[in-house]
Amino acid sequence: MRLVMYPFKEIEAKWQRRWEESGTHRIDTSHPERHKYYCLVMFNYPSSDKLHIGHWYNYGPTDTWARYKKMQGFRVFEPMGYDAFGLPAENYAIEKGVHPAHSTAENIKQIRQQLKAIGAMYDFEDKEIDTSSPQYYRWTQWLFLKLYKNGLAYRKKAPVNWCPKCHTVLANEQVIDGRCERCSSAVTKKDLVQWFFKITRYADALLHGYKKIDWPEKTVLMQKNWIGRSEGVEMSFFVERSSKTIDVFTTRADTLFGVTYLVLAPEYPLVNELTVHSRKEKVAAYVEEAKMETEIERASIIREKTGIFTGSYATHPLSGERIPIWIADYVLTSYGTGAVMAVPAHDQRDFEFAKKFNLPIRQVIVPEKAPNNEQAYTGEGKMVNSGSFNELLSRDGRERIADCLEKEGKGKRKINYRLRDWLISRQRYWGAPIPIIYCKSCGEVPVSEDDLPVLLPSEIDLKKTHGSGESPLSSIPDFVNTPCPQCGKKARREVDTMDTFVCSSWYYLRFPSPHYEKGAFDPKAVKNWLPVDHYVGGAEHAVLHLLYARFITRALYDLKLIHFDEPFMRLVHQGVITNKGVKMSKSRGNVVNPDALINQYGSDVLRMYLMFMGPYEEGGEWNDNGIRGISRFLTRIWKMASEDCHHQKITANSQELKRIKHHTIKRVTAEMERFHFNTAISALMEYVNYLAKARRQIVLSDWQKEMETLFLLIAPFAPHLGEELWTMAGHKRSVFDERWLSYDRTALEEEEVTVIIQVNGRVRGRITLPANSSEEVLRENALNDKRIQKWLAGKEVKKVIVARGKLVNIVI
């Protein structure tokens, strides 16, 4: 089964060496670039694994795209670095009994070697980033301070997501179905004082930004849903025999007259105060119980509703009715006001609750169709039982009631967001320390920018601190104890570190000037190279990294530190490569090792096969055999280019030759633009198939021209081979300094075209006619065709449809 292949090993080693030696991929970012193209792929996360096929699928085709853009005359910047801080890296280190700095450095060393084997246009000498280096995280801390000083970073006590296995809190975005994104443990709630970034201030701005960026609709939709803007009314219910009010938010003010009770979240601040004496014990027990539950238990919709009556009543703002106040865990403390008005007739959750606790259900909206009494009716309809609002359509009534509440000062229109502030504290070691000092007399004091970085101490026994629930840094007195920057008295450092997503929320700004020491980024380099023109990465980051990065960019823009407010102008998600039907992962044991494949087939073949598998954005199932096809293909080109050939019979139609060449250029270019690498490669294969057949009939000079066309078109897909072939053809400079070919429209025109003839929409024959034949000519020729005659015999022709250059359809 051994394939005889072209000498890929020598070729790939040779060109990788040459590229490195000549500094081909070095980009000087200090000058403005008229045709700059910042092509970025999400940088590497070196936790423990080496590069696998998934990484390759991400990096290889992106480099092909970058090289294609380079050949189109752009100055392309394509950097690579390491998102080196983080929980998995720390867990890996603990497991191996080594220091994370050590294991991370080792991993990076290995991964860098693997990255080099791809043969991408990365500049490891000059434009590499390691987020765990003090030179980098110094500026992550600076970013924190910038946000802090502008009211965008703050500390508060809140019930937060706690992962019992990773021993740290998590952001909402890192909780998937109530489980930890990293280890899948059930997440619990903990009341802790934590640091947050005020992303909610940007909720609306983030929603408006989509207009100017070219992103997959799906991703934009996911972000929009995550931000979850909803318009409604916030109104007050007065509590009987009390000065207190309960504010509720609703998007359905039209159902206000259907309110039969109020519900507070168990964590609602007034719970104790509002509970009548005789019920205090029971209510306290319920609240306690709710606290103990995990997110999964509490969020389960299969579970029956639970709740308890406080014994208190409130007054309906319009009808003046007595409304009982209940407590139930189906109301969330973190959304809206933490209290809701319950309309069981028109809200499924309230309906279930009312059924269980025998609370009244009052219909105030009548649907057009007959209502189903087993469910709440949540649609629109005509209003009833709503006093002076009766007979209105719910859509209009909603506005009238809002008007009325606003006029009487009982409520106001409001917009609520599902988005919560970004919780960035982590009770872990391997991250950027939060640059804050707590002083008994001065309070919370930020570290001076000049004193950055707050160095992560290297001496630490993670095994000892792990699992204590305390941040590992709290075990190091030398780190914790520090004089207050303001008063000089004894003070303590913040011991939590920052979420790794903070590191990656700004890295694209540092890439053009990774060694800059006077700031997080050289303003000139940023001015010259940002925003990112083309960004490639997994769709799993839709509401994590991609949302955070947009927020940080907007914040820095408002602080006038950068000149743009959207970081990534165009976004592409690579699909997922599966093996045996599922995503590759070490735990499933279905990871395909790229190193072995490079050894067997070479880097160009592997990259090209990944692109050939299917549409880039859809990914696909890995198949060991398919790669042989690409290997044959490149070897065939190699042979065609290197073997002598006697051009005996010169019978080739040069017109046809030209047409096929231009047709190929057109197709490959169009497919590239669509990001359909697979069909671009198909077009190249068809071209090679044609050339192989026509080979002996082409004069040598024409043949050489055809081959050069092929080399130019193949270069971005197989960069090492492309360079080699170009050199063999006698060229001195790099093929990537050549221009991508454009096609000649007139060369595509054919003299004759084959037109199909249909009878009642079924293909019955075909005729070849001059391309410029008129409709009349097509029609006559079709009707008079022998094969067609037999179908028309004895029938009346009702209609003839002519599509010029394509078909004639005869309707009988």
Added chain:
RNA sequence: GCCGGAGUGGCGGAAUUGGUAUACGCGGCGGUCUCAAAAACCGUUCCCGAUUUUCGGGACGAGGGUUCGAGUCCCUCCUCCGGCACCA
């Protein structure tokens, strides 16, 4: 439950505004070369039926509709994948 996306040969997939369904590749089969095999090359390959270089019929998840004409547009349903999921 809600919101997206997708269902085409044995397999990965193609079909750009509705106009020859299955391009390209894998695999299979037959052949050339060889002592033999591998590799390479050539041919062949959706299914059924015959009068077998030709012809007819069927097939793009299922069913219906629009149209001269539907893989493509519309409706209903089924399956798979992704996201959200008590968000008031």
